[in-house]
Amino acid sequence: MSKIIDVRHLNFSFGSGEMERPVLKDVSLSIEKSEIVLMTGPSGSGKTTFLTIVGGLRQASYGSVTVLDRQLIGSTEQVKIQVRQQTGYIFQQHNLLKALTALQNVSMALEMHDTMTERQRLDKAAEMLIAVGLGDHMNHKPEQLSGGQRQRVSIARALVGHPKIILADEPTASLDKQSGQEAVGILKKLAKESGAAILLVTHDYRIVDIADRVLELEDGVIRNA
Amino acid sequence: MNFISWCYFPARLAWRQLIFDRTKLTAAISGVMFACVLVFMQLGFKDSLYDSAISAPVKLNGDLFLMHKQAEAMWRPAKFQRRELMRVLGHPAVMEVTPLYLALASFKNIETDVKRTLMVYGFDPDSHIFNVPEINNHRNELRLKDTILFDEYSRPEFGPIRQLVAAGRNITEINDYKISVAGVFQLGVSFAADGNVVTSDLNFMRIFPNRNHNMTDMGIVKLHPGSSIPQVQAELRLQLNPFIDIFTYEELLRREKDYWANMAPIGFIFGFGTIMGLVVGLVIVYQILFTDIANLRYEFATLKAMGYEHDYFIRVVFASAFFLAVLGFIPGLMLSVALYHLAESQIYMPMPMSPNKVITVFMFILSMCTMAGFLAIHKLKAANPADMF
Incomplete structure (x- = not known):
């Protein structure tokens, strides 16, 4: 199987x-491909930093980071933008745009390219919101949604463009147990359907069971890889 | 990605974010509107000043105009000898030369006896030097001793002359000299004089006993039809004494305007007021855009993490600036139109809202908002996803 992310x-x-x-x-x-890797570790162990380097948000200069066959070490901004566009990012906070409805937020992920008409974008976004169980809340603004609902919008936004990689940074941190379980359940189900690789950083041990592989990062070193 | 989506998507995001916070939007629009009204008023007063400065010369009927070099403007004339006009008559293309006598004098309000200064124009009633129908229709009355015509566009402080004349109360004083008002005409006030009066050259000498026919303030030259005005002007210049200026009609108007624009500090004052209005507007729009970017930096960083390029956000900021310019300009224009009408009724000076002025002010406001956008995009650097997550 092909390696989607290869860090050396x-x-x-x-x-x-x-x-x-x-x-x-x-x-x-x-x-x-299709692998779900969960990275745990105490705060300050470098988990988020690792995620931002793999996601093309942060420039690292030593070693080799190959994502979707592109070398990110010493790469240009353009290469990083290409990687970002094929990556679905789920943040600790939902990071939705306050001024936009759930539907508009999700379709923002599709607006970077001209390949679709507005109608197609909205249909696709609506489909994805139905898939995360928010069919009735499409025209709500983030402040009218609960924490769990917001995080599900954010998952829909990350998945709508059929990314090859999904990076999630503490997606359940601001959720209660049940909404957290629901959110990662949806994430796993949808990702498996589209064959995306998932790297999930968390110290929420309640969701360990969704992973194919669990790694622990401590003081910048991977323990049980 | 084609051009339409290149600007449409960021503009749509900017619009959605602007209308989301109505309070802030209202504040921003008020700021732009304030700048807009300020600039409109400054330009309105300035144009009105310039227009009113030429309200009398624009109605003069002549091809060439003689003035003393020391005369700053028509309302501040310098006298020269009438024989200079005779020199002009020697030119074969010249048909007629009329001396025009000018002076400021106090006019007594018929009802209240309060005296105010106005401009007195004295000339031979048989010459046709003003393109004002009412003056030419009253030629016979002007030939009488101690009669004048009154400009009914003068400020109301002189009294309701038209009604008073109709009621037979037409006796008053100019320069403490008793005259009778034979009728009214329409000319318009300027910053120099609150009103105008025309009279015959003979009556002018009676009102101003220390003036005589030999010293005139202006010479109005009419040429035979078909003569080349610039050529005659050049030829006459050689014949005249060097202390006499000779202007064409256009040159005279420009000179009268330039007096207010340059010699008097008024052009500078209004220019300064315009700039101050734009600076205040710039600061307000900059503040709004800057705090918007600061508040939205997490959202922008999120979009960057999703793969949006930095330029996209620059377009968002400029689109916001553009929307603020348009949204502030429209109510600003409406308010200014109302204020122009108010000013016209209060200061009796023409303040037209010309399409030219509308376009000029919109361009000012647009540049102001664009400038604010340029200053604010620095803050976009704060939206760095690596620093946020």
């Missing part, structure tokens, strides 16, 4: 000189 000997530090603080030390990890 990644080192990353914040600051420079005497202030240099290493965050990731010689991290190697690869994720294949």
Whole structure:
């Protein structure tokens, strides 16, 4: 099976000189198509930093990070944007646009390309919202939705463009147990259908059972890879 | 990606975000509207000033005009000897030369006896130097001793002359000299004079006993039909004494306008007022855009993480600036039209809302908002997804 994410000997530090603080030390990890990998670890272990490097949001300079056959180390902004466009990002906070309805929020993920008409975009977004169980709330603004509903909108937004990779940063952190379980359940179901690879960073052990593989990152080193 | 979606999507996002927070939108629109009204009023007063400055010369009927070099404008003339006009008559193309006598004098209100300063024009009633029908129709009355015609567009402080004349109460004083008002005509006030009076050259000398026919303030030259005005002007210039200026009609109007624009500080004052209005508007729009970006930086960073390019957000900011410009301009224009009417009724000066002015002010407001956009896009750097998640 093809490797969607292939990280080799990644080192990353914040600051420079005497202030240099290493965050990731010689991290190697690869994720294949349709695989769900869960990364746990205490706060400050470098989980989110790892996620932002793989997602093309942060520039690392030592090692090798190949995502969808593109080398991200020393890459241009354009390459990173291409990777981002094929990545569905789910954030700790839902990070929805306050001024937009659920439907408009989801279709924002489809507006970067001209390949679809407005009607097709809205239909697709609506389909995805129905799939996450929000068929009745499409025209609600985020502030009219509950925490769990918002996170489901955010999942719909991440999945609507059929990304090859889904990166989720503590998606259940602001949810109660039941909405958290529901959210990751939906995420798993939809991702399996589309064959996307999922890298999920969390220290919520209640959702460990959805993963194909669990890694632990501690002080920038992967323990039980 | 084609051009329409290139600007449509960011503009739509900008619009949705603008209308989401109605309170802030109202504040922003009020700011732009304020700047807009301020600029409209400044430009309105300025144009009105310039237009009123030429309300008398624009009605003069002549091809060339002689003035003393020391004369700053028609309302501040310098006297020169009438024989300069005779020199002009020697030119074969010249048909007629008329001396025009100018002076400011106090006019006593018939009802209240309060005196106010107005402009007195004295000339031979047989010459046709004003293109004002009412003046030419009253030629016979002007030939009488101690008669004048009164400009009914003068400020109301002079009294309701038309009604008073109709009622037979037409005796008053100019420069403490008793005259009778034979009728009214329409000319218009300027910043220099609150009213106008025309009279015959003979009556002018009676009202101003220290003036005589030999010293005139202006010479109005009419040429035979078909003569080349610039050519005659050039030839006459050689014959005249160097202290005499000779202007064409257009040059005279420009000179009268330029007096207010340059010699008097008024052009500067209104220009300064316009700039201040735009600066205040700029600061308000900049503040609104800046805080918007600051508040929305998480949302922008999220969109960046989804693959939106930095330029997209620049377009969002400029679209917001454009919407604010348009949304503030429309009520600003409506309010300004109302204020123009109010000003016209209060200061008795023409303040037309010309399409030209509307376009000029809209361009000012648009540049102001664009400038605010340029200043605000720096803040977009704060929307860096790596720093946020």
